[in-house]
Amino acid sequence: MSSATSLEQDRKAPPTALPYPPSANNSAAPAAQELEENRGVADSASALGESTKNQASSVQSGVRKRRESASKTSDQPVRQSTKRWKLGSRTCGVGIDVGSYLTKVVYYDPTQSPKYNWATIPTCAGTHRSETAGSGMDLLTAEQLGSSDVDPTEAISDTPNSSLGPDGETSETPRRRHSDGDLDFSRWSQKQFERLSEAIVNAAGKIRRGNVRIAMSMQACELRSIPVYPQEKLSTAEILDRLHTVIDDKRPQSLALLDRQIDSNRQKILSIPAELTDGLAVALDQSGMTPKSIEGLPWSLARLTTGSDRIETIVDWGVSSPTLVCVHNGLILYVRRLRSGGLLEMVESLIKTYDLGLSDAFRWLQNATRHGQSENPIHEGVREGVQTVSRRLATEVDAALEYVRWKNSGTEIGPIGLVGGGAELELAVQTLKQSLEYEVEIPNAAEIPPSLTVAASLARAE
Numbered sequence: 001m002s003s004a005t006s007l008e009q010d011r012k013a014p015p016t017a018l019p020y021p022p023s024a025n026n027s028a029a030p031a032a033q034e035l036e037e038n039r040g041v042a043d044s045a046s047a048l049g050e051s052t053k054n055q056a057s058s059v060q061s062g063v064r065k066r067r068e069s070a071s072k073t074s075d076q077p078v079r080q081s082t083k084r085w086k087l088g089s090r091t092c093g094v095g096i097d098v099g100s101y102l103t104k105v106v107y108y109d110p111t112q113s114p115k116y117n118w119a120t121i122p123t124c125a126g127t128h129r130s131e132t133a134g135s136g137m138d139l140l141t142a143e144q145l146g147s148s149d150v151d152p153t154e155a156i157s158d159t160p161n162s163s164l165g166p167d168g169e170t171s172e173t174p175r176r177r178h179s180d181g182d183l184d185f186s187r188w189s190q191k192q193f194e195r196l197s198e199a200i201v202n203a204a205g206k207i208r209r210g211n212v213r214i215a216m217s218m219q220a221c222e223l224r225s226i227p228v229y230p231q232e233k234l235s236t237a238e239i240l241d242r243l244h245t246v247i248d249d250k251r252p253q254s255l256a257l258l259d260r261q262i263d264s265n266r267q268k269i270l271s272i273p274a275e276l277t278d279g280l281a282v283a284l285d286q287s288g289m290t291p292k293s294i295e296g297l298p299w300s301l302a303r304l305t306t307g308s309d310r311i312e313t314i315v316d317w318g319v320s321s322p323t324l325v326c327v328h329n330g331l332i333l334y335v336r337r338l339r340s341g342g343l344l345e346m347v348e349s350l351i352k353t354y355d356l357g358l359s360d361a362f363r364w365l366q367n368a369t370r371h372g373q374s375e376n377p378i379h380e381g382v383r384e385g386v387q388t389v390s391r392r393l394a395t396e397v398d399a400a401l402e403y404v405r406w407k408n409s410g411t412e413i414g415p416i417g418l419v420g421g422g423a424e425l426e427l428a429v430q431t432l433k434q435s436l437e438y439e440v441e442i443p444n445a446a447e448i449p450p451s452l453t454v455a456a457s458l459a460r461a462e
Contacts, residue, residue: 092107092108092109092110092111092211093107093108093211093212093213093458093459093460093461093462094106094107094108094204094211094212094213094289094458094459095108095213095214095215095454095455095456095457095458095459095460095461096200096212096213096214096215096291096455096458097214097215097300097452097454097455097458098123098196098214098215098216098217098220098280099123099217099219099318099319100123100217100219100318100319100320101122101123101124101318101319101320101358102120102121102122102123102319102421102451103120103121103122103123103196103199103200104118104119104120104451104452104454104455105118105119105120105121105200105203105204105455106118106448106452106455106456106458106459107204107459108456108459108460115447116447116448116452116456116459118448118452118455118456119203119204119205120203120451120452121199121200121203122199122359123196123217187273188276188279189279190279190282190283193279193280193282193283194283194286194287196280196283197280197283197284197286197287197289198287200284200287200289201284201287201288201289204289211292211461211462212284212289212290212291212292213291213292213293213294213295213458213459213461214280214281214284214291214293214294214295214458215294215295215296215297215299215300215454215455215458216272216276216277216280216294216295216296216297217297217318217320218296218297218298218316218320218321218323218337219320220272220273220276221270221271221272221296221297222247222249222253222269222270222271222272223268223269223270223335223336223337224243224246224247224268224269224271225246225266225267225268225269226239226242226243226245226246226266226267226269227242227265227266228260228264228265228266228267229265230263230264230265231263234267236255239255239257239267239269240252240253240255243255243269243271247271249273251273251274251275252273252274252275253271253272253273253274254271254272254273254274254277255269255270255271256269256270256271256296256298256299257269257270258270258332258334258335259331259332259333268335270296270298270335272296277294280294281294297316297323297454298323298325298332298335299332300454300457300458301314301316301323301325301419301454302314302325302327302330302332303457303458303461304417304419304443304453304454304457305327305330305417307329307330308329308414309328309329309411309412310328310411310412310413310414311326311327311328311333311404311408311411311412311413311414312326312327312328312414312417313325313326313327313397313401313404313413313414313415313416313417313438314327314416314417314418314419314443315338315393315397315416315417315418315419315420316419316420316454317341317342317343317393317418317419317420317421317422317423317428318342318343318420318421318422319342319343319344319358319421320342320344321337321338321339321340321341321342322337322338322341322342322393322396322420322422323335323336323337323338324336324337324338324396324397324400326401326404326413328408328411333404333407333408334400334403334404334407336400338393338396338397338400339396340389340392340393340396341389341390341392341393341396341422342389342422343362343365343421343422343425344358345389345392346365346382346385346386346389346428347361347362347364347365349381349385350364350365350382364382365382365386365425366425367379368380368382368383368386369382369383369386369425369426369427369428370426383427386425386427386428386431387427387428387431389428390422390427390428390429390431390432390435391431391435393422393432394431394432394435394436395435397416397436397438398436398437398438401413401437401438413438415438415439415440415441416436416438416439416440416441417441417442417443418432418440418441418442418450419442419443419450419451419453419454420450420451420453420454421450421451422450423442423450423451424449424450424451429442444456
């Protein structure tokens, strides 16, 4: 393979990335034809996303190779899948959105009623911490899975015995609060991925068919720019070398390159440690759910756009830093992790003041914003905090879109699509709409709650 392969993207191609699994040789650059077929996104040690014709067989082949490799290097027997997800109709699928706080699992079958079935589980079910490990498996049981009548907000708690009452009063023994490190799964062990995959399979209940696609949280990714000369051609190894000079992580990385102007001296790259994509894929395969693709969150958000001539913007308003993605004619133009505006900011004072866990703090947040003009002074304080954080988010979004408008003068910017848990807080959405210069829409709101929109789009993908 040529080591000087150009990694310039096909500007007319839709946003996408190469399929899992990773290549065997981290230093070898893909061939030019392979890059073109996969719409110009580079593969280093594994890859985010989808898009080759033989993707499903490629993933399964890669997982088999890992089993064989593991069996040769270990005296322990390699656990084989005890069951297989049967590939059903092309229109059926399973989408898994691995967020920093919750992992959402959505099954889509247009021939059934309802079309969507879902469950949410704590992502930290994979950790060793006693207060969260496996405690959320009863959030939405297999019997409850899949009803559009189920309120997804009931799945906010990650323990059945909450220390917070419905009136906002704390019990005498509040649970120990979570540290920020609880949201970091960038250095999980294989055992932790296995625990999360087992939780996903348990949540899925009796569903046993559909293409499995996964989106990885931006908390697991790095979004950085590396210096390049205008029209410079770089091999994957050269890109990795430059990337390692700007990130403090020398592990093999999965890469996805964002489009750049031909005369630009910066190349923006989304990267994720290969051991994360490998770890989750292998763990799910061992549990009977071989993923067809794994992709970074920006590519999953781009699935929600329509291919309009206007610049389409999607904001994922989650627990951690919100993510903004701009797409034009199916091509990702801009990705930004916003510095403020996440739901965690809305509950920081609750966590510090009352020593609450995240699940209790989020439930209190929902109670406070649901009660309208409550006379409870604590609720009123929470509402003021929600409005303050929402205004900060609006400022961040306006600034980002002002830059996009400047870089793409003459192209109209359309309404902003809002997804994620923040889009389920009526007060937050109302404040955001009042503060933004742009219109705000919630995609597919009539079919699926906003916190499940990303997983649902993966489930619908063919």
